[in-house]
Amino acid sequence: MKTNRAKTIFLQSTVYFLIFLFIYAAFSKLMDFEAFQVQLAQSPLLSAYAGIISYAVIILELIIAGLLYLSKTRLIGLYASFGLMISFTVYIYLILNFSDFVPCSCGGILEKMGWTEHLIFNIVWVIFALVSILIMESQKETEKKKYILLTAFTALLSTGIVIILFRSSEHIIKEENNFTRRFLPHPIYYPETLDLKVNSFYFAGNNGDTLFLGNSKAPLLFGEVLPVFKSLSIDTLKIPDYTLPYKYLQLNIRYPFVSLSDGTVPIIMEGKFPDKKLEIAMHGQTFFSQIKMVKENTFVIKTTLEQGKTNTLGLLSTKPFGLTIKNNVLEKQIDGIFDTDGSLVYDSESGQLAYTYFYRNKFIVMNPSLDVLYTGKTIDTISKAQIHLTKLKDGKIKMDKPPLQVNGSQALCNGILFNVSHLRGLHEPKKMWQQAKIADAYNIVQKKYLYSFYVNHNGKDQMREMLVTPKYFYILKGTSLIKYKRMR
Numbered sequence: 413m414k415t416n417r418a419k420t421i422f423l424q425s426t427v428y429f430l431i432f433l434f435i436y437a438a439f440s441k442l443m444d445f446e447a448f449q450v451q452l453a454q455s456p457l458l459s460a461y462a463g464i465i466s467y468a469v470i471i472l473e474l475i476i477a478g479l480l481y482l483s484k485t486r487l488i489g490l491y492a493s494f495g496l497m498i499s500f501t502v503y504i505y506l507i508l509n510f511s512d513f514v515p516c517s518c519g520g521i522l523e524k525m526g527w528t529e530h531l532i533f534n535i536v537w538v539i540f541a542l543v544s545i546l547i548m549e550s551q552k553e554t555e556k557k558k559y560i561l562l563t564a565f566t567a568l569l570s571t572g573i574v575i576i577l578f579r580s581s582e583h584i585i586k587e588e589n590n591f592t593r594r595f596l597p598h599p600i601y602y603p604e605t606l607d608l609k610v611n612s613f614y615f616a617g618n619n620g621d622t623l624f625l626g627n628s629k630a631p632l633l634f635g636e637v638l639p640v641f642k643s644l645s646i647d648t649l650k651i652p653d654y655t656l657p658y659k660y661l662q663l664n665i666r667y668p669f670v671s672l673s674d675g676t677v678p679i680i681m682e683g684k685f686p687d688k689k690l691e692i693a694m695h696g697q698t699f700f701s702q703i704k705m706v707k708e709n710t711f712v713i714k715t716t717l718e719q720g721k722t723n724t725l726g727l728l729s730t731k732p733f734g735l736t737i738k739n740n741v742l743e744k745q746i747d748g749i750f751d752t753d754g755s756l757v758y759d760s761e762s763g764q765l766a767y768t769y770f771y772r773n774k775f776i777v778m779n780p781s782l783d784v785l786y787t788g789k790t791i792d793t794i795s796k797a798q799i800h801l802t803k804l805k806d807g808k809i810k811m812d813k814p815p816l817q818v819n820g821s822q823a824l825c826n827g828i829l830f831n832v833s834h835l836r837g838l839h840e841p842k843k844m845w846q847q848a849k850i851a852d853a854y855n856i857v858q859k860k861y862l863y864s865f866y867v868n869h870n871g872k873d874q875m876r877e878m879l880v881t882p883k884y885f886y887i888l889k890g891t892s893l894i895k896y897k898r899m900r
Contacts, residue, residue, distance in 0.1 A: 419547045426544045430493050430537070431480045434473040441470050449839045461577060462592060462839055472496060487548050494541040494563065495570040501534040502574045510578075591792050593837040593852065593864040600865060600885045600896035604641055611891045615879040617665030617705075618760065623879065623886065623893075626663030631672070634663055641895055650689045651681055664705035666760060675700035675713070680730055682709065693730035700728075704758040704765065706780045712765055714756060722748030725756075725767065727782050738782045741767070743774075750811060751797040759824040761882065766824050766856070768831060771797035771815050775822075775829065777856045788854060791861050792835045794818045820849075825880040827857040832875070833864075849875050853900075863900070 441448040445466070452462035476496060479489030508527055542563060549559040608625075613635060616626035625635035625644070632651065635644045649663075649672060659676045668685040671693075678699045681690035693709065700713035701723075711728045717737070722744055727736040745751040754769040764785070768775040773794050777786040789795075798816040801809050820832035831852050836845055848866035855862050867875045873890030880886070885896040 423544050423547050426540045427480050427486060427490070430489075430541070431477045433537075434477040434480075434493075438470045438473040438477070441466075446839075446841070452839070461580075465577075487545070487552075490541055490545045490548065491562070491566055494538065494545060495566045497534055497538045497541055498567050498570040499574050501531065501538055502571050503578075504531045504534060506574070506578055591835075591837045593791065593840065593850070594861075596863040596865060596900065599853075599863060599898070599900045600867075601899050602897045604895045606637065606641060606644060606893045606895075608635070608644055608888075608891050608893055613888060613893070615877055615886070615888065616663040617667065618879060618881060619665075619667035621881050621884060622667075624663075624665040624667070625893075628660075631658070631661035631663070634665075637893065644893075647688060649683070652690070652692055662703060664703065664711075666705045666707060669705065669708045671703075671705050671711070673700075673703050673711075675703060675715075680711065680728075682730065684708075694728070694733055697733055698726075698728065698735055700726075702756045703728075704756055706758060706763070706765070710780070712756065712758070712780070712782065714767075716749070723752040725778075725782055727780075736782075741776060741778070741782060741784060745772070745797050746799060747801055747809060749809070750799050750801065750815070755819070755822050757822045757824045759826070761826045762824075764824065764827075764856070766822060766829050768819050768822050768829075769797070770817055770819055771799055773818055775819075775831070775854075777829075786856055786859060788829075788856065788859060790819060790831060790833065790854075791837070791852060792818055792833065794835070821877055823878045823880040824856075826882055827855060828862070828880070829854045829856050830878060830880055830885075832878070837864075851878070 449462055449466045452466050472492075473496075476489055476492045479485040479492060481489075504527055508531065545559065545563060549556075610627075610629070612627050612629040613625040614628060616624045616634060618624060621639040623635075623637040625637070627633045627635070632649045633646055634649060635646050637644055649670070651672065656674075656677050656679065658674050661672055661674045664671045664673065669682065670685060670690070671680055671682045672690055673680040676699065678694075678696065679692065680694040680703075682693040683690040698713070698715060700715045702714040704712045706712055709729055709731045711730070713726050713728050714723060715726055715737075716722065717724050717739075723742055725738045725741045727738070728734070742748075742752040742754075751771060752769065753771065754767050756765065756767050758765050763780055765778045765780070765782075766775055767778070768790075771794070773790040773792045775788050775790065776784055777788065778784055794816065799811055800815075801811060803809050817834045820834055822832070823830045831854065833850050833852050836842070844866060848868045850864055851867055852864045853862040854860070867878075867887060869875075870889055870892070873892070875887045875889050877888045878886065880898070883898060885898050887894050887896075
């Protein structure tokens with residue numbers, strides 16, 4: 413009699429606690445449903461299915477609580493509880509052992525627990541649910557073999573569903589992304605700030621973690637920041653002709669080689685440190701809108717073909733002068749000018765270049781000879797440039813309304829492309845887009861999206877440019893140069 417009474421008390425206690433647990437969990441999720449969806453979207457295992465799972469879990473928890481409450485359906489409720497708790501347990505085990513990162517712990521009734529404590533808690537209640545099933549089945553005098561097979565099937569089914577969702581979500585997020593970002597906790601951390609006094613500096617190049625800065629308002633000045641990151645030293649370049657109609661002199665440094673160029677003149681001046689006197693290396697041969705020095709006397713440019721009036725990339729050498737046009741790199745969609753507009757970046761570590769379109773979800777990875785190594789997609793869904801053009805009376809073509817900009821600035825380092833996105837993904841809070849810029853990271857070797865992170869504003873000052881080295885992530889924001897340690 414005492415044994416039967418103890419079993420009854422254990423069974424009732426387990427059932428009542430599970431009812432409380434599922435109802436509390438469901439209503440806590442409903443009270444802040446948006447936060448719950450965001451939390452699932454940042455899961456390293458189930459990001460791709462955040463929308464479906466957010467509803468399914470709440471509905472399941474409430475249904476199971478109802479099944480447990482009614483005596484006629486209590487056994488079904490215990491099997492469902494057993495299966496759901498196994499699913500939660502397998503999910504946490506995968507998080508701890510197979511995910512790219514361990515996210516912040518969830519809130520609600522278990523908010524004080526870490527992931528390991530969650531795992532232990534779930535295992536305990538899996539066991540309690542299993543024991544309760546055995547008690548009820550034995551009271552009903554069910555054939556032992558039957559309910560052992562049923563519990564084993566429930567466990568295998570629950571485990572299999574989570575594993576299938578995990579593998580499928582990984583594939584979707586990293587290779588067939590449905591525009592769900594994966595935010596890692598602290599991929600950049602421990603910021604150090606250097607006050608540059610003015611906001612006109614831009615990254616001109618680097619030699620390891622020695623940074624070189626150009627100045628858009630005083631183009632003959634350049635700054636140098638040593639790895640100790642304590643101060644900015646300023647020096648002046650000397651050029652052979654100060655009378656030309658310069659509009660936008662751009663500094664490029666591939667240490668010890670330095671160039672100063674203006675594609676509207678057009679002119680390229682070159683020199684070599686420690687000498688700061690530049691000589692004219694090219695003048696008048698070809699116009700360009702972007703230029704990157706890849707080595708001494710060798711540049712990659714973006715220019716416009718007059719005959720076709722389309723943007724194209726070219727490989728330019730100054731000694732002797734030579735220009736190789738690569739017509740097959742940029743893809744025309746509408747006009748060949750606005751729709752192919754984008755940003756060209758160079759990685760001094762790997763020697764690779766990347767060109768990212770501003771108005772569509774595409775980037776191109778090339779070697780220094782402009783051979784295309786890989787054409788990738790950013791994780792948003794804008795595959796065609798959304799621009800509207802009008803032809804004026806003088807024959808010029810202009811945009812008749814602001815375009816939808818997809819991508820902003822980029823940085824490339826050792827096979828990782830960092831891209832500032834202008835589009836909000838699924839389940840991302842609007843508030844964060846008012847407080848930060850979003851950088852997405854792509855592995856151009858493994859050809860997949862990796863993760864995203866916020867770069868917070870400082871009042872009205874926002875990140876305007878970034879530079880990445882193997883150890884650090886640098887940004888320019890207002891009058892500040894900020895160095896973050898890369899944690900990934």
